[in-house]
Amino acid sequence: MAENGTVVTEFVLLGFRLSAELQTGLFLVFLLLYLVTLGGNLGVMALIQSDPRLRTPMYFFLSHLSFLDVCYSSVIVPQLLEALRTEKRTIGLERCATQFFFTLCASTECFLLAVMAYDRYVAVCYPLLYASAMTPRTRLGLVAGAYGGAAVNSVVRTGCAFSISFCKSNHVDFFFCDLPPLLKLACGETRPRERVIYLLAFLVIATSVSVILISYLFIIRAILRIRSAGGKAKTFSTCASHITAVALFFGTLIFIYLKGNMGKSLGEDKVVSVFYTVVIPMLNPVIYSLRNKEVKEALKRALSRMKVSPVE
Template identity: 45%
Template sequence: KMLRTWVTEFLILGFSETPQLQMLLFPAFLLLYMAALSGNLLIVVVIVSSPALHTPMYFFLVNLAMVDILCTSTILPKLLGSMMAGRTISYGGCIVQLFFFTWSLGAELLLFSAMAYDRYVAICWPLRYSALMDPRVCRLLAMAVWTVSLANTSVHTGLLLHLPFCHSNVVQHFFCEIPPLLKLSCAPTHLNEVMAFTADIILAVGNFSVIMLSYVCIMASILRIRSAAGKRRAFSTCSSHVLVVTLYYSTVIYTYIRPASRYSLDKDKVVSVIYTSVAPSLNPLIYSLRNTDVKVALRRLTQAFSH
C-alpha cells in the first residue's frame, strides 16, 4: 500500500540567498539553456534535412540532441523561474522533474556507449561497417537506449513514491534529484540507495568501461594509420569525445555512488551543473558543429532558406 506523503510541496534551495549572486547566475543559466536548446535543435534540423548525413553516427547524434533537450528543459526553465519568483515546487512537479531527468540521464549514459560502438566498428572494422551498422541495428540500439533508461527511471521513481516526507520540505539543491530527496525522507531509504548504487554501477561504471575499452581499440587502429594528417584528424575526434565522456561520467558516478548521508550541499550542486547544463550546451559544439560534414550541411541549409 502506497504511503501518503506529509509534504505537499518542496522548497528548492537553489544556489544562493544573495541577490547580487542571483543576478549573475540568472543570465549565466539563461545563456546555458539558450545554447543547449538552440545548438541541439540546430543539430536535429540540419541532420534530418540533409540526406548526406543519414548515417549511423549522425542518427545517434540526433538521439543525443533530443536527450540533451529533454534534460535541460526538465531542469533549467524551472530553475530560471525560481530565481525570478517563488522557489517552491509541488510534490507532483518534483516527482515529474525527477522522472524525466533520471530518464535523460540514463539515456545519455547509454547513448555514449552506442556512439562509441559505432566509432569502434567504423575505425576497426571499416569493410564490415555497413553490414554491422545497418539502419535496423541502429533503430534497435536507439530503442534499447530509450527503453532501458525508461525502465531505470520507473524503478527509482516508483521506489521514491513509497517514501513519506515528514522531516523537512527543503531540498538542498537546485532541482529534484534522488540523493537530496532521500535525505528528506523519514523512512529507511536503504532500498532506494542500493538501487541507485546498482544503476550507477551498471549504467555509469559499466558503460564508461565499455567506452574506454572501445577507445583503446580505436587508438590502436589509429596508430596503425600511416599518414600523420590521418592520425592527427582521428586523434582530434577521439580526444574531444573522450573529454566529454570522462567529464560527464565522473560527475554522475561521484553523485550517485555513495550513501545519501554523505551528500554535500555545495560540492554536489557544482558537480550537477556539469551534467545538467554545461554538457548539453557543449555536446553540439564538440560532436557536430566542429565537424566538416555538418558545417557543409548547415551552409546548404542557410543558403536554401536565404533563397
C-alpha cells in the same frame, strides 16, 4: 516546515540562497545558457535532417544525443529560472515526481554515448563492413535498447524515492528534486534504498564506460597499425568529439553518484549538477560542430542556401 508525523505533500526548493542581485545575475546567465542549449541542439537536429550527407549512423545517434540534451535540460532549467526570478520555490509532490524524467534522459544519454563508441569502433576497425553492420534496423535497435535500459533504471529509482514517507521537513536543499537531498527528508531508514540507488548508478555507468573503454582499446589498436601520421590523425579526429563529450558527461556523473558520500556535501553537488544539467547540454553541439569537419561543411551549405539572391 513539516512537523514529525505530518506527511509532506509539497516541497520547498531552497536552491541557491544568494542576494537578490546575485540571483538576478544567475537568472540571466542560466537563461542565456538555456537559450543557447535549445538553439544549438535543435539546430544540430535540423541540420542532420536537412542535409543528405549527414544521413549516416553517426549523425543518427548524434541527433538523439541532441534530443536528450534538450529534454533533460528542459526538465530542470525552467524550474531553476522560476525559482531565481519569482522566488516561487514550492513544488508539489506530483510535479517533483515528473522531474525524475531527468533520470530517464540522463541514463539514456549514458547508454547512447556507449552506442556511439561502438559505432566508432565498427567504423574504424571494420570500415568495409560498416554499412552492412550499421543498418537502419540495427541503429533503431541500439537506440531502443538505450531508451529501454534507461526506462528500467528510471522506474526503479523513482519508485525508491516516492515509496518513502517524508515527514522530517519539506525543505529540499537543492534546485530540483534530486534523490540524494530528498532522502535526507525521509522518516525511516533509507540505507536499503541508497544501496539500490548506488547499485543502479554503478550498473548504468559501469556498463556504459566498459563498452566505451573496450571500443576505444580496439580503436587505438587499429590507429596504431596505420603507418602514415596523417592517416592516424584523420582517423583519431573522427573520435575526438565523442571522447570530449564522454569525459565531460561521465566525469560529472561519477563525481555525483559514485564518490561515496551521497547527499552529504550538497554545496559541491549543486555546482556539479549545474554543470551537467545546464552547461554540458549547451557544450555538446559546440563540441560536435567545432571539431567535426562534416558538420561545419553542412552548416556552410545550409547558410549558403539561406542567402537571399541579389536583386538585379
